[in-house]
Structures are given as C-alpha cells and as structure tokens.
Amino acid sequence: MVFIAAAVLCALLFSTVRVSYNMAEYLPPEAQSTKALAVMNDAFPRAMPNARVLVRDVSPREALLFKRKLAELESIAEVLWLDDVFDLKQPLEMGDKDTIEGFYKDGNALYSVVIAKGLEKEGTQAIRALLGDRGSVTGEAADIEFVQSATGSEVAHAMMIVLPVIVLILIVSTTSWIEPLLFLAAIGVSVALNMGTNAFADKVSFLTNAVTPILQLAVSFDYAIFLLHSFGVRRKDGDSVEKAMRGAIKESFSTIAASASTTLFGFMALLFMDFRIGADLGMSLAKGIVCSFISVMVFLPALTMCLYKTIDKTQHRELMPSFSNIRGVLKRLSVPAVLIVLVIIVPCFLGQSRTDFLYGYQAAADKMKENDLSAKEAADQSTAMVLIIPGGDTAREALLCDDILALAHVTSVTSYAKTVGSAIPPEFLDSAVTERFYSEHLARVIVYTDTAAEGKAAFETVEAITAAAEQYYPGHAYSVGQSANLHDIKTIVQKDNRLTNLIAVVSIFIVLLVTFQSASFPFFLLLTIEAAIWMNLSIPYFTGVSINYIGYLVLNTVQLGATVDYAILLTINYVRNRRIMPKKEAVHRALGSSFRSILVSATTLATAGFTLAGTSSNPLIADIGMLLGRGTLLSMAMVVVFLPTMLTLFDKFIEKTTRSAKFFGAKQSK
Numbered sequence: 001m002v003f004i005a006a007a008v009l010c011a012l013l014f015s016t017v018r019v020s021y022n023m024a025e026y027l028p029p030e031a032q033s034t035k036a037l038a039v040m041n042d043a044f045p046r047a048m049p050n051a052r053v054l055v056r057d058v059s060p061r062e063a064l065l066f067k068r069k070l071a072e073l074e075s076i077a078e079v080l081w082l083d084d085v086f087d088l089k090q091p092l093e094m095g096d097k098d099t100i101e102g103f104y105k106d107g108n109a110l111y112s113v114v115i116a117k118g119l120e121k122e123g124t125q126a127i128r129a130l131l132g133d134r135g136s137v138t139g140e141a142a143d144i145e146f147v148q149s150a151t152g153s154e155v156a157h158a159m160m161i162v163l164p165v166i167v168l169i170l171i172v173s174t175t176s177w178i179e180p181l182l183f184l185a186a187i188g189v190s191v192a193l194n195m196g197t198n199a200f201a202d203k204v205s206f207l208t209n210a211v212t213p214i215l216q217l218a219v220s221f222d223y224a225i226f227l228l229h230s231f232g233v234r235r236k237d238g239d240s241v242e243k244a245m246r247g248a249i250k251e252s253f254s255t256i257a258a259s260a261s262t263t264l265f266g267f268m269a270l271l272f273m274d275f276r277i278g279a280d281l282g283m284s285l286a287k288g289i290v291c292s293f294i295s296v297m298v299f300l301p302a303l304t305m306c307l308y309k310t311i312d313k314t315q316h317r318e319l320m321p322s323f324s325n326i327r328g329v330l331k332r333l334s335v336p337a338v339l340i341v342l343v344i345i346v347p348c349f350l351g352q353s354r355t356d357f358l359y360g361y362q363a364a365a366d367k368m369k370e371n372d373l374s375a376k377e378a379a380d381q382s383t384a385m386v387l388i389i390p391g392g393d394t395a396r397e398a399l400l401c402d403d404i405l406a407l408a409h410v411t412s413v414t415s416y417a418k419t420v421g422s423a424i425p426p427e428f429l430d431s432a433v434t435e436r437f438y439s440e441h442l443a444r445v446i447v448y449t450d451t452a453a454e455g456k457a458a459f460e461t462v463e464a465i466t467a468a469a470e471q472y473y474p475g476h477a478y479s480v481g482q483s484a485n486l487h488d489i490k491t492i493v494q495k496d497n498r499l500t501n502l503i504a505v506v507s508i509f510i511v512l513l514v515t516f517q518s519a520s521f522p523f524f525l526l527l528t529i530e531a532a533i534w535m536n537l538s539i540p541y542f543t544g545v546s547i548n549y550i551g552y553l554v555l556n557t558v559q560l561g562a563t564v565d566y567a568i569l570l571t572i573n574y575v576r577n578r579r580i581m582p583k584k585e586a587v588h589r590a591l592g593s594s595f596r597s598i599l600v601s602a603t604t605l606a607t608a609g610f611t612l613a614g615t616s617s618n619p620l621i622a623d624i625g626m627l628l629g630r631g632t633l634l635s636m637a638m639v640v641v642f643l644p645t646m647l648t649l650f651d652k653f654i655e656k657t658t659r660s661a662k663f664f665g666a667k668q669s670k
Contacts, residue, residue: 001301007189008194017195018203018633023145023360024485026205026277033488036478040388042269043439047077048386048480049112049446050120051139053127056108060088062110069130070111075123078114084415100407102412102448107487112384112446113137120144139384140282140453140482143360146620147206155210158615162214166221173225173600175232176316182304183224191216192296194288207550208281209619212288215628219263219562220292222601224300226259226569227254229400229597235424235624241308245301253297255572258515259294262508264562269504270554273496275489281554323599324592327644334645341642345531352537357549358619359493360454360486383449383458385465387482389473391443393468400472404447407468409461415445454486461488465520466546493549497556504557505530508564516571518658523648525567526560533559536631551623554633558624562605563635566598567643574647583651587644595640602636605629 020026027034053064064083082088082103092104102111115123116470124145127137163184170180188433191213198204230252232245232516267289270282304311365432389397416437437444447465451458462483469477505526512522533556540547573590581589609632612625647654655661659668 002412003189003295003302007196007644008480010192010194013196013199014192016200017201017209018505019206019209019254020147021206023205023277023489025274026280027105027276027488028276028492029577031477031488032482032483036388036480036484038387039478041445043388043442044435044444047114047117049080049114049139049384050482051076051113051115051124051127051137051141052066052112053113053135053137053382054108055111055131055135055288055481058107058109059091059135060104060109062103063104064088066109068527070113070127073123073126073130075119075126076113077116080112080414081109082480095348096418098412099414099418102414113139117140118320121148130311143453145594146277154616154618155213156622158214158301160520161430161615162217162608163609166604166609169532169600169603169607172319173596174228175315175318176311176314178310179228182228182300182311183221184308185303186224186295186300187217187220187260189299190220190288190291193291193295194284197287198284199438203281204284205277205621206618207277208284208617210616211624212281212284214608215285215558216288216292219558220260220296221604222297222565222569222597223292225597225600226256227296227300228304236580237412238524241305241481245305249301251298254515255569256293256296258568258572261511261565262568265507266504266557266564269557272499273553275493275496275550277550278496278500278553282557284532284560314646321597323595325588326595327588327591330591330641330644333641337637337641338645341531341638345534348531348534350540351541352534355537355541355544355552357442357490357546357552358454359489359549360482373589382542383451383453383481385447385449385462385479385484385485387447387465387469388478388480389443389445389469390476391438391441396472397443397445401445401467401575403468403471404445404465406528407461407464409449409451409457410447410465411450412446412448413445416443418445449483451483452492458483459487459490468518468550490549490668493553498554500553501556504560504638508560512564512568514660515568517660518654520650520654520657521571524643524650525564525571528567528630528638528643528646529560529564529635531561532631532634533640534562536627537636539630547627548620548623550620551627554624555627558628560633561634563602563632563639566602566636566639570594570598570639570643571647573656574644575661578651579661581664583648585666591640591644598636598639600630606632 024033024037029035053070055063058066060082063081067079067081067083070076082100085099085103086092086636092100113127120663121142121144124137124142131137167180167184174180194216195209195213195482198208227248230248231244234247235241237246263285266284267282270278270285273279273282316361322558331568389400391397391547394417398413401415402417448460451461466477466479466484469479489579509526512525513519516522523643536559537552537555539545549644568631574586577586577589608624608631609627613622613629614625615623616625651663655663
C-alpha cells in the first residue's frame, strides 16, 4: 500500500516537472559561450535573435507592415529588419549591397526575431499561423519548438509500442498469464517513483525526460525475472509460499545486486561529464536503478505473495524452449567467433574513435526542412552569431567588420560602425538607435553566415570570426549564438569521452572484482562487452553515417552497464557448476540455465532501443535508440558465443587468479 500510494503521488508530481529543451543551458560556467551570454545579458537589455522569418513576394512597404504584425505577437520580444539599419526613404540602391540583401532580396523579406525565452514553442507556432503559406520560420527557436512538440507525443507512442511487445515476451517466457502483470507493476511503480521525484529538481533535460522511462524499464526488467524465476523453481521443489519467497530473495539478491551495481556505476559515470546534460541523464537513470532495485526486492515479493493463488490459477504450459542444449548449437560458432573478434577488434576500436558527429538539433531541423521548401530558402539565407567587444573605438570596430565581411560564408554584418558609420559619434544619435549596438562599455556586432548551425563549414567560420575579433581585441572578445554554442559543446564533450569511459570501466571492474573475488573474471567480462561496444560504435564510421555525439557518449556507458549483466549471470552459473563438474560440462550447463534469461532481457532492451529509433524524429534520441538496440544484440552474441570460449580456454588461469575457486579436480577438468 505504501508503494502504491507513493507511485500515485509521484505520477501526479510528474506533470509538474520542468523540462529544458535548450542544450546550451548545460554548458559549464567556464565555457566561452556561457561567459559571453552572461556578459551580453548583463550589458544589453535586448536579447539575441533566435529565429529567422522569411516572407516571400512583398514590397518594402508591405514588409514594414508585416514587421509590425510580428512585433505585436505576445511571445515576440523584438523584430529586427532593414529599417533598423537603413533609411527606407532613400532608394535601396544607395545602401550597402551586402547589408540590404541580408534583409531584403528578390522581393523576399528576412527578419531577425527574438522569441522570449521559454516561449519558443508558442512564438514559433504564432509566427507560422501569421505567415500561412507565404513564408517560414527557422533558427534555434524553431528547432527547439520542433523538438518540444515532437518529444512528448513520441515518448507516449514509444511506450505504446514497447509495453505490448514486452508483455508478449514475458507471456512466452513465463508459465503464468498473470506474471507479466507483476513484472510491469514492479517496474512501473519504480518508473513512477523515479520520474515523479524529478519534480524536486530545478529542471531536467528533454533527453532525460524522453529516454529515462524506457531505458529504466528495459535495463531493470531482468531483476524481476531473476527473482520470480527463483521463486517458481523453489515452489516446484515443494517449498511453501513464504519459504520459497524467502529463499528466492536470498538466492537472487547477490545476482540482482551485482547486476544493479554495474548498471548504476555505468550511469553514474555520466555525472562526471563537463557537459551537464550527461550528469542530468546519469542522475535520473542512477536514481531509477535504485528505485527498481528497491521495488523488486521489497514491493514485488509482497505483491507476489498477495497474488500467488491467482498465479497458480492462471498457469499455462511453457511456450519457450528450455535451451538446455543451446551450447551444443553455439559451440560450432565458438572458434570462428574468436577468430573474427581477434581480426576486427583493433579496426573497430580505431573506427569508433573517428566517427563523424553531430552536436545539436541540425539533423532534426533538416528533417523538418525536407517537407518545407520555403524553410530551405530561409535556412540558405543565414545563421546569426553575436560578437561582444569593447566599445568606444568605432574606427577599430569598422576595420573588424570589414575583415569579417571578407571571410568565406559571412553574408552580412550588423553593427554601429557598419550600419551608422564610424564618422558619426554615438552621442549624436537617439538612444533608441545606439542601445541596439552599445552598452556603457561594450559593443555588439551581429554576424550572419550562410552555413548550417553546425558542421565543418560552420565551425571553421566560427573559429575564423573569433580569430578576427581576437586580433583586434585580444582577450576581450566573446562570441555567442547557435553555431558558437555548438562549437563549445563539441570542444567540451570530446574531453568528456575518455573520462566517462575510464570511470565506468574502473568502477565496474571493481564491482566485478568484489563479486567474483577474482583478478581474471573482470578482465574477460569487460573485454567481452567492450568488444561489442567497439563493434557497435564503429559501424557509423565504416558506413559513413554521422551520429549525435551525446548518443555516442551515453551509449558507451549504458551498453556497458546494462549488458554486462548477461556476462555476470552466465559467469555466476559457470562458477557454481565448475565447482562440481569439468569445465566443458560447466559451460554447457551454465549457458543452458542462463540463455533464456539473457535472451528475454536482451530482447526487451533491444526492443526498447529500436522503438526509440523508429518513433523519434529527434536524431539525438533516435541515435541512442539505434545504438542501444544494435549494441544489445551484439553484447548478447558476444556473451553466449565468445565468453564461454574464453572461460574454457583460460580455465586454469582463472582458477589460479580466483580466491577460493574450489574448481572440480584438475584431472577431471581436462
């Protein structure tokens, strides 16, 4: 009753969780763009443009009227157009061509718009309603709106697909029609507890909100499987319900604890990322594992004992084969598998470190633009970037603007020196004009480029613009904008990779060391799973596909933490059998008794991954799903084919490096 009440309360709290869709918010305080944004917000009351609005087939007069309509929208903070930088009473031919064409070209008007922070969805949708079929809106705010609109419905859609499939898997793998509902109840309660308690955090990222329920559901299902399988076996042996459950808890506790610990430490490695979206996700997933462990060890036994009579009445014959002789089938693959792994492991290790990455919403925006020709036209126009430099020297500012305009991919520059002119002192003009460009001590320069928000050209352009600013204002120039933010994300997350992987591997090695009291078992288990990870993450490189770096980074720890459980289960059974029988028979029995649980768990996790990949329009989430689904199947294949071969080949070495091994006699084991 306590668990059910807590789950209901947390389900209600879940609706109050604040979700952030802006990845730049998770950059560390020392990041260049974070400092730049703080400096700009402090010095300039006007925010940076975060949307570009294209209106086709309008005269300059009509464009002005449309600007007023945009400015009247409740969620719009500011609209910048040609009239802000050029006197429209003069012929357009008299103005600077680059400046004019940055706002008005071939009868099309292009506005720089500031949509209020937190109102990106409302603002973008209001602009689209105003535009109709006459134009389009693109930019960071539009990308955020796209992800925000899609994520909520897609999570629900994914759960609607995953749950029936999981129920079907459980029906096939259990002997009672009611048992699948017990699994879902136990893990469902833990998911509710985890997601509801996120309400006590300041905010969670959209990534955390989207993938945590499905990942938690998938990675912790085997805890319940282990417990109820042991309970069923003991009841078949004639134990009373209470004795069977007590024995099941005792027997499965070490296996579940080891499984949960490796997954927990894998997720906790994400806490050490400088890019804090990793810590946000890692904290939620780690909390989820703790909730699942407590739910399975406390709530599930109580629920099962309340409903055991119903379980007995709803028994059905075993629908899944026993797989007791599966080793006889897989043994034929052992030698080829080992040879293949030895041949490809180094290329895979090198390949996974050279994959081409994406860092933001660009792929999601591209997907949106595929169905919107006018959006492509707007996107081809420009991406905005803001430079913050010391004010007071308009001549130097003008030279900087000229140098920036000469750079490849720069289409226009909006600044006081370029727009008003360095010959006119700012104090001669109305403050309404100057405050757009100057604060008390700083100047603001808006640069427009024809690149996408990210990619090689975009990042090289950011570096070139920043280098030009540093040349004129060494140590006192800041850059901010979507491309600048993504450039910082790229720089930071690349440093995170080695650290998080090292922490995950070392922590899981220690858990395995304590679990098996062996110096060799942790090595073989980690080699098995890491080889599967390298294979998985090298596929994008060898196929020439770009993936989101956060997906890559998260998968590194998730696949390790979640699928090493399969190796733990097999190895625990091997050690038990090895103490009473020769090595070949021990491996045969261990694989026979473990294969069903491994198959059910891996199928569940892979289904969750492929469902995320198939239902999400956000490439970040889709990449995590595809990598997880494919990686789970690779890990399972490595555990059931490669690991048993390693255990038999290195049996003597394992015995010598394992405390109190007590393996079956050496003569019989040959």
